[in-house]
Amino acid sequence: MNQTLAVQALCKWFSTAAARFDALSDISFGVGAGEFVAVVGASGCGKSTLLRIIAGLEQPSSGDVLVDQQVICGPGRDRAMVFQDYSLYPWLTVIENIRFSLRLRSGRLAPDSAAAQSAAERSELLMELMGLTRVRDAHPHELSGGMRQRVAIARALLSKPQLLLMDEPFGALDAQTREVMHDLILHIVALERPTIVFVTHDVEEAVYLADRVIVLAPGPGRIDSVWPIGLPPALERTQDLKRSPAFLATSREILDRIRATSGLQSDLDALRRLTGAAGRAATTIM
Amino acid sequence: MNQRLGQPRRRSPVWTIRGSLSRKLYWSIAATSFCVWIAAWWAVTALQLVDPLFLPGPGAVLRRFDLWLRDGGLLRDAGISIFRVTAGFLLSAAIALPLGLVIGAYRPVRAFFEPLLEFARYLPAVAFVPMVLLWTGIGESSKILVIWIGTFFQMVIMLSEDVGRVPLPQVETARTLGASGREVVILVLLRSAMPAMFDTLRITLGWAWTYLVVAELVAANSGLGYAILKAQRFLQTDRIFVGIIVIGLIGLGTDQVLRWLHRRLFPWAGARS
Numbered sequence: 001m002n003q004t005l006a007v008q009a010l011c012k013w014f015s016t017a018a019a020r021f022d023a024l025s026d027i028s029f030g031v032g033a034g035e036f037v038a039v040v041g042a043s044g045c046g047k048s049t050l051l052r053i054i055a056g057l058e059q060p061s062s063g064d065v066l067v068d069q070q071v072i073c074g075p076g077r078d079r080a081m082v083f084q085d086y087s088l089y090p091w092l093t094v095i096e097n098i099r100f101s102l103r104l105r106s107g108r109l110a111p112d113s114a115a116a117q118s119a120a121e122r123s124e125l126l127m128e129l130m131g132l133t134r135v136r137d138a139h140p141h142e143l144s145g146g147m148r149q150r151v152a153i154a155r156a157l158l159s160k161p162q163l164l165l166m167d168e169p170f171g172a173l174d175a176q177t178r179e180v181m182h183d184l185i186l187h188i189v190a191l192e193r194p195t196i197v198f199v200t201h202d203v204e205e206a207v208y209l210a211d212r213v214i215v216l217a218p219g220p221g222r223i224d225s226v227w228p229i230g231l232p233p234a235l236e237r238t239q240d241l242k243r244s245p246a247f248l249a250t251s252r253e254i255l256d257r258i259r260a261t262s263g264l265q266s267d268l269d270a271l272r273r274l275t276g277a278a279g280r281a282a283t284t285i286m
Numbered sequence: 287m288n289q290r291l292g293q294p295r296r297r298s299p300v301w302t303i304r305g306s307l308s309r310k311l312y313w314s315i316a317a318t319s320f321c322v323w324i325a326a327w328w329a330v331t332a333l334q335l336v337d338p339l340f341l342p343g344p345g346a347v348l349r350r351f352d353l354w355l356r357d358g359g360l361l362r363d364a365g366i367s368i369f370r371v372t373a374g375f376l377l378s379a380a381i382a383l384p385l386g387l388v389i390g391a392y393r394p395v396r397a398f399f400e401p402l403l404e405f406a407r408y409l410p411a412v413a414f415v416p417m418v419l420l421w422t423g424i425g426e427s428s429k430i431l432v433i434w435i436g437t438f439f440q441m442v443i444m445l446s447e448d449v450g451r452v453p454l455p456q457v458e459t460a461r462t463l464g465a466s467g468r469e470v471v472i473l474v475l476l477r478s479a480m481p482a483m484f485d486t487l488r489i490t491l492g493w494a495w496t497y498l499v500v501a502e503l504v505a506a507n508s509g510l511g512y513a514i515l516k517a518q519r520f521l522q523t524d525r526i527f528v529g530i531i532v533i534g535l536i537g538l539g540t541d542q543v544l545r546w547l548h549r550r551l552f553p554w555a556g557a558r559s
Contacts (some may be wrong), residue, residue, distance in 0.1 A: 008368030057458050087455035090554045091477055103473065106464035139554045152459075159463070 003069075004162055004195040005031040005054065010063035012049055012221075022220030023049050027063070028215060029223065031163075038206035038213045040254065044263030045201045046221025048167055054197060055081045055165050059106040067162055077106055080156035081165040085172045087152055088140040093134050098123050098154045107159060119158070126154040130184065131192070146177035150184070157192065166198045170205065177238060182208055186234040203255050207231075208242060213254060217261035224261050227254055291435045342524040347531070350524040359513075364532060367498055368512040369428070374433025374501070375494040379487055382441040389442065389448020390479070391471050399442070407439035412500050424505035429498075436497035448482035449475050481548065481555035489545040495537050 009166055012024040023046045031037050039047045052058045054065050056075035065072050067079060088097050101107040101118055109116040127133055130150040131218065140148055150167055170178045182205065188194065190211075200206050207229055208215045217224035231237055241247055299305045324344060330336060331343030351468065354360040389396045414435050422428045452475050460474045502511030512530050517525035548555075 055458075055462050057461065075458075075461040077462070081459065081460060081462040083455040083459065085455070086453040087459040089456060089478070091480075091532070091552070101463040104463065104464070104465050106461075106471055142555055155459075155463070165462075258452075 002033045003030045004033045005197065006064075006066040006069075007050075007054065008064045008066065010050070010053065010065065011061050012053060013061045014047070020047065024053075024060075025220035025222045026039055027221070028224055029226070030034050031150055031195055031197060033195055035212065036189060036196045036198065036210045038198045038200060038204055038210035039216060040200060040206050040213060040258060041216030041221070041224070042199065042218050045216040045218035047216050050169050050216070050221070051081075051165050051197060051199045054078050054163070057081075060241045065198075072204070077101065077159050078159040078162045079165055080159065080163075080169065082149070082156050083202065084168045084171045085145070085148075088148055088155075090140050093137045093139055094132055094143070094151050095123065095127060095142070097151050098127060098132075100155060100159055101159050119151075123154075123158055126157055129188070130154045143171050144177075146181060149173065149181065149265050153185075153188070157188070157194065160192075162195060164194045169198075170202075170286055171200070178202075178205070183239075186237055188236040203251050203258070204242060207247060207251050207254065208237065215254060215257050215261070219263070332501065339523055339556070342527055346524045347527045350522075351528045351532075354525065354528060360528075360532070363508055363510050363513050364536065366508045367533075368536065370429045370501060370509065371433060371491075371494045371498055373426075374430045374497075375437060375491050377434050378438040378441050378490070379493075382438060382445055383483070386442050386445025386483070387449055387471065387476055387479075389446035390452075391475055402445075403439050403443050405507070407443065409435070409439075411436035411497055412503075413504065415500065415504055419505060419523070428504075429501040429506065429509075432501035433494050433497045436492050436500070437490050440493065441486065444486045445483055448479045448486055451482065452478040463516065473481060482553040484544075484548055484551070488541060490549070492537055496532060498533070 007027055007029050009023070009029040010024060014021045014023060014172065029037075039050065041047050044186060049058065053060050053249055054072075055239065056065075056072050072079070088257060089100065092100065099119075102109065112260075121129060127136060132147065132150055132154065135143060135147060137147075141153070143151070153169070169183050173181065186209065198206070203213075208231070213227040213229060215224040215227070216222065227250065231241065231247070300311070301308055327341075328344050331338065331341055351360070385399070389399050395404075411432060415432060418428050418431050418435070422431055426486040456474055456478055457470055460470050499508070499511035499514060502509040505514065506512040510533055514526050517523070517529065537547065
C-alpha cells in the first residue's frame with residue numbers, strides 16, 4: 001500500500017536532573033494516501049505530542065517519522081496543522097488568512113503566472129466550500145469560534161499538503177457547531193481525499209469521521225489498540241448514523257478501552273466507599 | 287413568598303464590576319473630575335485657607351501663564367523640552383524595538399540580555415547625571431542621554447514581553463505553512479505584537495517626560511524643567527504650577543493622539559490602558 005506517513009519505533013522522553021519521563025514509547029503505525037486516522041486516548045497519553053512530532057514542531061528522542069518515504073526533520077509545508085484555537089492572524093482578513101502561505105518565500109508564485117492564477121481560484125473555492133464567502137473581508141475577531149476554525153482549515157488545505165494534521169480542532173466548539181463541522185469535514189474528505197491524522201478526546205467524533213481509530217494508552221504513551229471503522233463512504237454518513245447499533249457498539253468498546261487504560265478505576269472505588277458511608281450515616285440520624 | 291435571587295435590587299450596569307460605560311458618559315465624568323479639582327483648588331485659595339506662597343490660586347497661575355506666554359519664553363521652553371523628550375525617546379525606541387524583538391524571539395538572546403537589563407533598569411537615572419556630564423559635556427546630548435537612561439531599559443524589557451505574549455499557535459501555524467525563521471519573526475511576531483508594542487511606547491513616552499526635569503536639573507538654561515527649577519530658587523510658586531500643568535497637558539494631549547492613532551492603525555486589536 002502507498003504509505004503517506006510512516007511512524008517507526010518513535011519514542012519521546014523528557015529528562016530532568018532527577019528522572020526521565022517517558023511521554024511516548026515505541027509508537028509505530030502507517031497512514032495510507034487518502035486515509036483518515038483518528039488518535040484518541042486518556043488525557044496525558046501523549047496524543048498531542050505525537051502529532052506535534054509528526055508536524056516537526058518537536059523532535060523525537062528516538063525513532064523516525066517518514067512522509068512519502070522521506071525522514072522529516074522539521075516543520076514544512078507538506079504537513080499543515082490545524083490547532084484548537086488562537087492560530088488565525090487577527091490583522092488579516094479571512095481571505096488574507098487563507099492565502100497566508102502565498103506570502104512566504106516557500107509558497108510565493110510569480111504574479112500573473114498560471115500557478116498564481118490557480119492558487120487564487122483555489123482560495124476562492126475553499127472559501128466557498130467552507131461557507132466563508134459572506135465574511136470574506138471580515139477580521140477574525142468578528143467571527144464565531146466555528147467560523148474561525150473553518151478559516152484555519154481552508155488555510156491549511158490551500159497548498160494541498162501531503163498530510164493534514166488536526167489537533168483537537170473542534171475541542172473549543174459547542175456540540176451543535178461541532179456537528180456542522182463534522183459534516184463539513186466529510187465533504188472535504190469526499191472532494192479532496194486528503195490524508196488526515198486527527199487527534200481528539202471525543203470518541204464519537206473519531207468514529208464518525210475516521211477510517212481507522214488508534215487508541216493510545218498513557219504512562220508511557222503507547223498504542224493500545226487499532227480499530228478499523230467500516231462506516232459508509234463520507235457523503236453517505238448522516239447524524240442518524242450516530243444512533244445506529246453498530247456505531248454505538250464500536251464507540252462503547254473504544255471508550256471502554258480508554259477507560260481501562262486511564263487508571264481512573266480506583267477513584268471510583270473510593271467514591272463508592274464515601275457515598276456508602278454517607279448513606280449509612282444518614283439512616284442512623286433518621 | 288417569592289424569594290429574590292442574586293442582587294437585592296437591580297443595579298445600573300455602569301456599577302457592575304468591569305461593566306460597560308458609554309463614551310459620552312466616560313468623557314462627562316472625566317470632565318467633571320477636572321472641574322471638581324479645579325473648583326476645590328479655587329475654593330481653598332479664595333478662602334485663604336493656605337498661604338498663597340504654598341498654594342497659589344488658579345487666577346495667579348493663569349496670570350503667570352499669560353505673562354510667560356506673551357514674553358515668548360513659555361513656547362520656547364516648551365519647544366526645547368518637547369525636542370529633548372522626543373529625541374531621548376526616539377533614541378530609546380530605535381534601539382529597543384529591534385532588540386526587544388530578537389529577545390522575544392530567541393531564547394539565547396533573552397538569556398544574554400535579560401538579567402543584564404533587569405539589573406540596569408534599577409540603576410537610578412538621577413545618579414547618572416554627574417557621569418553623563420563627564421561623558422557628554424553640557425550640550426543637548428547630556429539631557430537626551432539622561433532621558434535615554436531613564437526609559438531605555440524598561441522599554442526593552444516591556445517590548446520583549448509583548449513579543450513573548452504572541453500566541454504560540456500563530457507562530458507554529460506559520461512554521462507548518464513553510465515560513466522560515468526570519469519570516470516568522472517579521473510576518474508573525476512583529477506584526478502580531480505591534481499593537482502591544484505601540485502601547486508600550488505610549489506608556490514609556492510618559493516616563494520620558496518624568497525624566498525631563500532630572501535632565502534639565504544641571505547645566506541647562508532653557509526648558510520647562512529648567513524653568514521650574516529656576517522658579518523654585520526665586521520662590522515663584524505660580525510659575526512652578528504653570529510649568530507642571532503645561533507638562534501635564536502636553537502629556538495628556540500626546541497620549542490621546544497616540545490612543546486615537548492606535549485605534550486607527552490596529553482596529554482589530556483591543557487597547558491596553
